[in-house]
Amino acid sequence: MPNSALPRQTQAFAIWREAQDTRVRTRLGGIYYLLAWLLTWLFSSTPRDLLASGLLFAVFFALMLTLRWLHKLPEQDSPTALQRWIDRHWGLILITSLTWGLLHAWAWSAPQFEPSRLIATLSTVAFSTAMAFNFPMRKGRGISAIFLLYLPGLIALGVNWGEHHALLITLAVYLSYLLLALNRSHREYHATLKMEQQLIEQRERFDLLSRTDSLTQLGNRFEFNNLFPVLVANAQRQQGQLSLVLLDIDFFKRINDEYGHTIGDRCLNAFADRMRQVFRRDSDALLRLGGEEFGVLMLDTSQEQARELAEEFRQNLACKGLAIEEHHLPLTASLGLGSYDPVHDSSAEAFFKRVDDALYRAKEEGRDRLVMAG
Template sequence: MIGAMERDIEHRGINLRRLAHEVDETRRRMVVGGVFYVLGWLLVCLFTPAISVYPWASLTIAVIFVSLAVARLALRPPVSQDPRVLTHWLDLQWLIIQVSAAVWGAVVLWTLISPVLANARMALLVGAAGFATAIAHTYSMRFWPSLLAVVLIYAPATALMWMPGHDRAVAFSLTVYLAYVITSLIRSHRDFHDRLDFQETLRQQRDAFERMSRTDDLTLLANRRVFVAELERVRAEATNHTRPVSLLVIDLDHFKQINDQHGHAIGDTCLSGFAEQLRLVFAGQGELPARLGGEEFAVLLPGHTEPEAATRAEAFRIGLAAVAVVPEQPTLRIHVSIGVAEFDAKRHLSSDTFLIDADRALYRAKNEGRNRVCQASGNRL
């Protein structure tokens, strides 16, 4: 159940990263696109009598293209990382792209039908091909919305040119080029998502290497290097804020006998099972269980006095004896010796001296017969 939840969380994280990357790419690519539609319509107005013959239509088209260009700049990406908010923003961007394409497709069709706009026909046909190509290469993040935009911008003129009375050679050229544009879109779409997959693979490898550098391979607890660094940080914090901090150093009793009698595979399973018990019991805020090496472990307990830490250690020791940490060996039980020390700013001038105090308490527990908790102060539970 926990594994399924973790996989679900990881899957949602991957989807969110991909969505955020798509938002970033879309914003970057949307910035200048709208200007070219405005310039294209300006070309029509300069080289044809569109304004004098169709003043209101010309003004309406100009307002539409300018408004769409401004909307591209005005709709900034959301700060929120809510997938619904990001998806809504992307939907608005695609609406702008498709409305721009549809209007340009209608303009091209108009120039092919109206004799008044005849001087702009070739320029607008070339513009339609150029805009369709730009969409296929620039907005390939989503295949079907991009394909729709290409069809809206390109198909009306192509369909008209195939009708009787029009230039079939131009129609054939447009159709062949449309096939090229769609092929380019397919390739660009695949390349975009391959790049996202590659980036996600690199991120996962980086995270895996980071985890490996911080955790013990067998038990998956924090390793000694991480533990010492955290011990130093907490010790410095306790020095500055007089907050209690205690430390447990734990050794598995007679662990060599377990290896000798049952084999190293069972011994490794034993260590892993013991580590899992540490994780379950010492899971409070700031608490850090770690493997120092071999069968020696430690637990950092911020906010705990020595008596409080010793009480928890004793409860852990008693509870551990009732747990079968190796499923294959239900009768096998682990016993531990635990040393407990509380940080004292006057005596513990370094993390090493703090750790040494807890170590001494551990060795006293072992010398007194093992399977017990001893405090560095000498107090008893």
């Protein structure tokens, strides 16, 4: 699953992963409860005499299996919805565990199950082992499920202590092992979960760094090259409005030559901050395209709305300039602006060229001006 589909907060991710794992690991378990009961019943000494109860419990385990399969994860991955789903799914698990535990006890109490008692006991061991290793997400619930599987049978064996004490002791020892195994699986599961979360966060940080200009913290050219075609395609498909402003600082080389590159870098950073003050809507994507050239992608924005904001920025910069430490730098910028037009723009490249040509004309016509794309 792509990272974009994963919950971002640690707690939300943990419960999302738990729900995913719980669903995957319970899909086949219900089948084996049904098979174990059919084998225990059909290999008893009098399966016909047990026809009613045999069919009843077969239907019950088939119903539990069906409910597991039909219990789909919620469409919204909110922690509340996922927690509710987990609680309900564990309800199915615990009901199934209790029912099997009681059937195992019945097998050791009723003489007609003598030929198939070993099947019931081996199935109990298998189910409780699977519980210890496959469901360590919630240790308390895992322990409860193991006890529900195990204890009824141990009680039934304990009633006939003299005859079954060896088996009872063996199963009790194995139960202690299962509890230790569950505790270890619980620690390992959550350690793995934490590591997975850290890897995802690390990958997202690397992805953010690769798309962010290190000096101004705006999106970089790589981000623009990935984002721009997608936004143009969306505007094309949905007939939406998309405007692009290209900005170029006038005579920026003079600043580097007169004040040095350190002041030049701070000038670029201050220019980006000024952009944030004017183009401050959440839908505005601010980018540094390279050197002293910047861009703003404006979603759901008409050409006139974009022109007003771009002109506000140009006039603000021309009037106030930039204050860098003790220096006040008079500064202007040339701007090219255009809105996506399916008649003139056959592709993202064509749209960009129209706006880039407008920026070029702004510089050719004397700079410190905004030129609209033709």
